[in-house]
Amino acid sequence: MNSTLETTVTDCHPASVPDYTPVSELRELQLKRLQAVVTRAWQQVKLFQSRLKARGLEPVDIRSLEDIAKLPFTVKNDLRDTYPTGLFASSMKDVVRLHASSGTTGKPIVVAYTKEDIDVWTSVLVRCLAGCGLHRGDIIQIAYGYGLFTGGLGAHYGAEALGATVIPASGGNADRQIMLMKDFGVTAMCCTPTYFLHLIDRAADLGVDLRELPLRAGIFGAEPWTDSMRRHIESASRIEAFDIYGLTEIIGPGVGCECRQHQGLHIFEDHFYPEIIDPETGEPLPDGTEGELVLTTLSKQAMPMIRYRTRDITMILPGVCECGRTIRRIARIGRRSDDMLIIRGVNVFPSQVESALLAIEGTLPHYQIILTRTQGLDQMEVQVEVTPQMFNDKIGALQGLQGRIQSALDHVLGIRIKVALVEAYSIQRSEGKAKRVIDRRTA
Amino acid sequence: MKIQQLSLFVENKPGHTAAPARLLANEGIDIRALYLADTEQYGIVRMIVSDWKKAAGILEAYGYVAKATEVLAVEVPDCPGGMADVLGALDGSGINIEYMYAFPYPRGDQAILIFRFNDPDAAIARLQAADINVLAGDQLLKKQ
Numbered sequence: 001m002n003s004t005l006e007t008t009v010t011d012c013h014p015a016s017v018p019d020y021t022p023v024s025e026l027r028e029l030q031l032k033r034l035q036a037v038v039t040r041a042w043q044q045v046k047l048f049q050s051r052l053k054a055r056g057l058e059p060v061d062i063r064s065l066e067d068i069a070k071l072p073f074t075v076k077n078d079l080r081d082t083y084p085t086g087l088f089a090s091s092m093k094d095v096v097r098l099h100a101s102s103g104t105t106g107k108p109i110v111v112a113y114t115k116e117d118i119d120v121w122t123s124v125l126v127r128c129l130a131g132c133g134l135h136r137g138d139i140i141q142i143a144y145g146y147g148l149f150t151g152g153l154g155a156h157y158g159a160e161a162l163g164a165t166v167i168p169a170s171g172g173n174a175d176r177q178i179m180l181m182k183d184f185g186v187t188a189m190c191c192t193p194t195y196f197l198h199l200i201d202r203a204a205d206l207g208v209d210l211r212e213l214p215l216r217a218g219i220f221g222a223e224p225w226t227d228s229m230r231r232h233i234e235s236a237s238r239i240e241a242f243d244i245y246g247l248t249e250i251i252g253p254g255v256g257c258e259c260r261q262h263q264g265l266h267i268f269e270d271h272f273y274p275e276i277i278d279p280e281t282g283e284p285l286p287d288g289t290e291g292e293l294v295l296t297t298l299s300k301q302a303m304p305m306i307r308y309r310t311r312d313i314t315m316i317l318p319g320v321c322e323c324g325r326t327i328r329r330i331a332r333i334g335r336r337s338d339d340m341l342i343i344r345g346v347n348v349f350p351s352q353v354e355s356a357l358l359a360i361e362g363t364l365p366h367y368q369i370i371l372t373r374t375q376g377l378d379q380m381e382v383q384v385e386v387t388p389q390m391f392n393d394k395i396g397a398l399q400g401l402q403g404r405i406q407s408a409l410d411h412v413l414g415i416r417i418k419v420a421l422v423e424a425y426s427i428q429r430s431e432g433k434a435k436r437v438i439d440r441r442t443a
Numbered sequence: 444m445k446i447q448q449l450s451l452f453v454e455n456k457p458g459h460t461a462a463p464a465r466l467l468a469n470e471g472i473d474i475r476a477l478y479l480a481d482t483e484q485y486g487i488v489r490m491i492v493s494d495w496k497k498a499a500g501i502l503e504a505y506g507y508v509a510k511a512t513e514v515l516a517v518e519v520p521d522c523p524g525g526m527a528d529v530l531g532a533l534d535g536s537g538i539n540i541e542y543m544y545a546f547p548y549p550r551g552d553q554a555i556l557i558f559r560f561n562d563p564d565a566a567i568a569r570l571q572a573a574d575i576n577v578l579a580g581d582q583l584l585k586k587q
Contacts, residue, residue: 386452386485386508387508388508388510391450391452391508391510392510393448393450393487393489393510393512393559394541394542394559395480395482395487395542398452398482398485398487399482420484421452421484421485422454422485423452423453423454423459423506423507423508424452424506424507424508425506426454
C-alpha cells in the first residue's frame with residue numbers, strides 16, 4: 001500500500017510524542033534512565049551486582065551511553081538459572097503480572113511487571129498501533145493467544161488504551177475468527193503472519209472474500225516472516241501488513257514496529273536501548289552493520305534486563321525515516337544466531353527435545369525434528385529412532401513408549417507436536433552427527 | 444520347549460519388510476513362521492527362523508533392531524475346535540496371551556499356534572497337563 005495516500009490524525013496520538021523527541025534530548029533521557037536502571041539492578045539483583053563487582057565496576061562508572069559497552073551481557077540461561085524470582089528487582093507485592101515463555105529445559109522463562117511496567121508496555125503498544133495508522137473507531141481483533149504468552153494481553157492493553165474497539169478472540173477457531181471479522185467489520189488484525197495466511201485460505205473455503213471486508217491493517221509478529229509473505233498477504237486480503245517485534249524477556253510485543261513507510265522497525269528506544277554486537281566477539285558494531293541485537297530495558301522496574309542478548313540478527317538502519325520519527329529503526333529480522341526455532345509463535349530449542357527424550361529412556365536416541373507448514377500453521381514432527389533398549393515386540397508397549405514421548409514433549413514444549421518412531425540408522429548422519437532440524441517451511 | 448522368536452522393528456513403508464527378508468535369504472536362513480503386526484506408522488515382524496542367532500547377527504550388522512523373545516509352539520488338530528480346546532485348557536489359570544498367531548503345518552492334519560505368554564513356564568505345565576503337544580524348537584524347524 002502506498003503510505004502517502006493519507007496522513008491520519010493518528011500520528012498525533014498523544015502517546016506517540018516520544019517518537020519525535022529531538023535526538024540530543026533523547027540521548028540525554030536514555031543516559032539518565034540507563035544510570036537509574038543500572039543502579040536499581042545493582043541494588044536489587046544479586047547476580048548483576050556480583051557480575052559488576054567481578055569487573056571492578058560500580059553504577060557510577062556509567063557516565064555516557066558509550067559506557068554501556070562495559071556492562072556484562074544477560075543471556076536467556078540467566079533467566080533459567082535464577083528461576084523463579086532471582087532476577088526480580090521489585091518485591092512481590094509490587095509485581096502485578098507474570099508472563100512466561102518456554103525455556104530450554106522445561107522450566108519456563110518467567111518475567112514480572114509492576115504497574116508502571118504494564119503502563120510502559122501499554123504505551124509502546126499504543127505507539128505501535130498509532131504508527132500503523134490505527135485510532136479510536138478502529139475495531140481490532142486480537143488472535144494472539146491470551147495467557148502466559150505475552151502476545152494476547154500485550155496487544156489487548158495497547159489496543160484498548162488507543163481507544164479502539166477490541167475483540168479478544170485469542171488463538172484458534174479460524175471459522176469463528178472470520179465470522180467475527182465479517183459481522184463486526186473488523187478493521188485490523190493482530191496475530192502471527194502464518195496464522196493470517198491460514199485465515200486467508202480458510203476464508204476462501206468459506207466463500208468470504210477478505211478483500212471485500214472493512215479490514216485494512218494487519219499487525220503481525222511473534223515469528224520472523226519475509227517480504228514475499230507480505231506481498232502475498234497484502235494482495236490476497238487487500239490490507240496493509242505491519243511487522244511488530246518484541247520478546248518476553250524485554251517486555252513482550254511492542255519493542256519495535258514498522259510505521260507506514262515500511263522501511264524497518266522503529267525501536268521505542270526511550271525504553272529499550274538497542275545495540276548491535278558481533279555475536280562471536282561481543283564487540284559493539286556501528287549502525288548499518290549486521291550483527292546480534294542487544295537490548296537494555298531503560299525503564300523496567302520489576303525485571304530490568306541489562307544488555308540482553310536477543311540472538312536475533314539484524315542491523316540498526318542508518319539515516320532518518322521519512323515519517324519524521326527520531327527513534328532509530330532496525331532491519332526486519334530474518335535469522336538468529338542460535339538454534340532456537342519459532343513454531344506457531346512459540347520458542348523451541350532442539351535441546352528441549354533432547355532432554356525430554358533423555359528423561360524417558362535414560363539414553364538419548366537419535367532423533368530429528370521435521371518442520372512443515374500446512375494451512376499456514378507450522379507443524380513439528382519429532383522422529384525418534386528405535387534403539388534395542390527401547391524396542392519391545394509388543395505393539396502395545398511401543399505405542400505406550402510413543403505416548404510417553406508425546407506427552408513429555410507436549411509438556412516441555414507447550415505445543416502439540418507429532419511423534420514418529422523410525423528404524424535405527426534411518427536418520428541421515430553426516431560425519432557421524434545427525435542433522436537435528438529439517439525445516440521444510442517455505443515462505 | 445521354549446522357542447526363540449526373532450522380532451524386528453520396521454517402518455510401514457514400501458520395501459521396508461523386503462530388505463531384511465532379502466538379507467536373511469542371502470545367508471541361507473529359512474523363515475519357518477512369520478507374522479507382521481502393523482500400525483499406521485510401523486510394524487513388528489515376528490519370525491521363527493532356522494538359526495536365530497545367526498539371523499540376529501546378520502540383521503544387527505545391517506543396523507536393524509532385532510530382539511529374541513521366548514514363545515511356545517503348540518500343535519493342534521487342524522479341524523473345527525482345535526484352537527478352542529487349547530485356549531480352553533488355559534481358562535481360569537490367570538495366564539495371559541500377549542499375542543499369538545497360527546499357521547498350518549506341512550504334515551496336513553495339524554496346525555501350529557505360536558504364543559507369547561506372560562508366564563511361559565506356567566503355560567507349559569498347564570498345556571501338558573491337558574495332553575496338548577508343546578513343540579520343542581527342533582521339531583518345529585524340521586521339514587517333512
